[in-house]
Amino acid sequence: MATSFPVLHTKGGYFDVGYSIGSTFQSRIQTYLESSALFKETLLPFYDTREGRDLVETIMTLTEKNFPMYIDEVQGTAQGAGLPYEMLFVNNMLMEIYFGYSKNTPRLTREDLGCSTVYINRPDVKVIGHNEDCEDLIKHLGYVVDATIIENDVVEEKFTSLCYPGGLPGASLGFNYHGLTFSINTVVAPTVGVTTPTNYLTRAMLRASNIDEVKDIITNAGNGISTGCNINVGSVVDTSTQWSVEVVPRVSESKLSVQEIHESDDPEKSTYFHMNEYRHMNIKVETAARSKARLDRAMSLPVPTCARDARNILGDVKNLMHPIFRTVRPTDGAATACTGIFDLLNKRLDIYFDNPSMDIEPLLTFNMESSSRR
Structure with missing residues (x-):
């Protein structure tokens, strides 16, 4: 543990x-x-x-x-x-x-793409839960950065982000002092552009104060983005809507599709899942079997209505070949390094480094309310 x-x-x-x-x-x-x-x-x-x-x-x-x-x-x-x-x-x-x-055949394949996300947007429960799937090394060598960027005596940025070793903040899960929360799912687009690397745009996203600024940053007019991605966005300031932003490279600027998850009493309408394929953008690429299996399994489970339900889904291991909560095995080269539960109403981020469906406390807890008001 x-x-x-x-x-x-x-x-x-x-x-x-x-x-x-x-x-x-x-x-x-x-x-x-x-x-x-x-x-x-x-x-x-x-x-x-x-x-x-x-x-x-x-x-x-x-x-x-x-x-x-x-x-x-x-x-x-x-x-x-x-x-x-x-x-x-x-x-x-x-x-x-x-x-x-790269023209080299990687040891890992498209099947090892990672990350699973659960959205719940009910009047009394507003949660975004996220599994960070990656090399197993990240669980042992990663770290969290809580940073205040000051230039010329002016606060430019304040954010908290889980980081891959040597990687820019913003590429996994985190939040900023404007009250926005973020997590990232990798998706494979039809092309990879020779332009700004995706990590620099997800880093820039940490300075956004609202969803329109997120869209402007990721669109990156004049340069665009190099690879596809899905950005899961919530807000502790305006909790009425959550956003799934799908991104595909395009010449000069990124192309975006935004799925809004609105508050609803209807469990079906208040719930959304995103793994590692384009769900609401009409992009024709082969869907990885592992991602499809995780999505199918999540959608087959009882509709989640609370944070505990989200944790149970993200900790599910019923599919022995392609479980939602991943561990390194002969059929899988990646693992779930941690699970983040963004509780938007209570302005709290809990991070679990063991299976979140177990009866355990989070290892890390961050108060997003204090961050948003500093």
């Missing part, structure tokens, strides 16, 4: 916050890059080719113009961790290289 997970509270400019993350978690970041099969067998070999290096440098130049402050953050993390900046830039291009640029 999990007994600890580190949380860093940090304040300063973009570079300073990055440096604090890198220096605090230097050992975790270095161990992850030395141990990750994805990094060692797909990302690094790709970057070590002439074609790969040229492509990464092209994207790096584009990103430096598009999001210079987050480049500063990555450079700070790299310096703090004692690693080359280019190594961490590549580390933040996992989905682009893995599903688009």
Whole structure:
């Protein structure tokens, strides 16, 4: 049973916050890059080719113009961790290289795509529950960052985010001081663009104060996004609606579809599920069997009406080959690193590092009300 997970509270400019993350978690970041099969067998070999290096440098130049402050953050993390900046830039291009640029056959496949999300929007229960599925290393080497970004004596951003080692905040689950909550599901789009990496846009999303700003940031007019994704958004300020934002790369700007989950007394209308396929955008791609199995299983269970029901669904292991709560096994190369339960009415985020359907307390709890009012 999990007994600890580190949380860093940090304040300063973009570079300073990055440096604090890198220096605090230097050992975790270095161990992850030395141990990750994805990094060692797909990302690094790709970057070590002439074609790969040229492509990464092209994207790096584009990103430096598009999001210079987050480049500063990555450079700070790299310096703090004692690693080359280019190594961490590549580390933040996992989905682009893995599903688009690399010609190597990865050890993991599309079937190992991760993350499952449950929405409940009733008058008395407003919950978004999320399983963070990834390499099993993340459970042991990840960390949470609670950051206040200050530039020229002005608070630019405040957020709390679960982070992959050496990865930008925003790529998994978190919330900001505007009261917005976020989690991310990977989806495979028909193409992968040579433009701003997705991790930089989900990082930028942490500064949004409402759903319209989320859409503007992810659309990224003039540059777009490189890979497909699904962003699950809630608000502790206006709890009447929850949003499932599906994104697909397109020339010059991202294409979005927003499914609104409105408050309802009807359990069927107040519930929604999202795994790793496009559900409300008309995109023709092959659906991974593992994702389909998780969605089918979730929809076959009793309709959830409370946080405990969401935890039971996210902890379900009935399908032995493709369970919703995942552990590494011969049929699965990934695992559920943690489960986040966003309770929007009570302004609370609980994070479980063991199966959330068990009778256990969360290992981490964050008060989103205090964050939204600072």
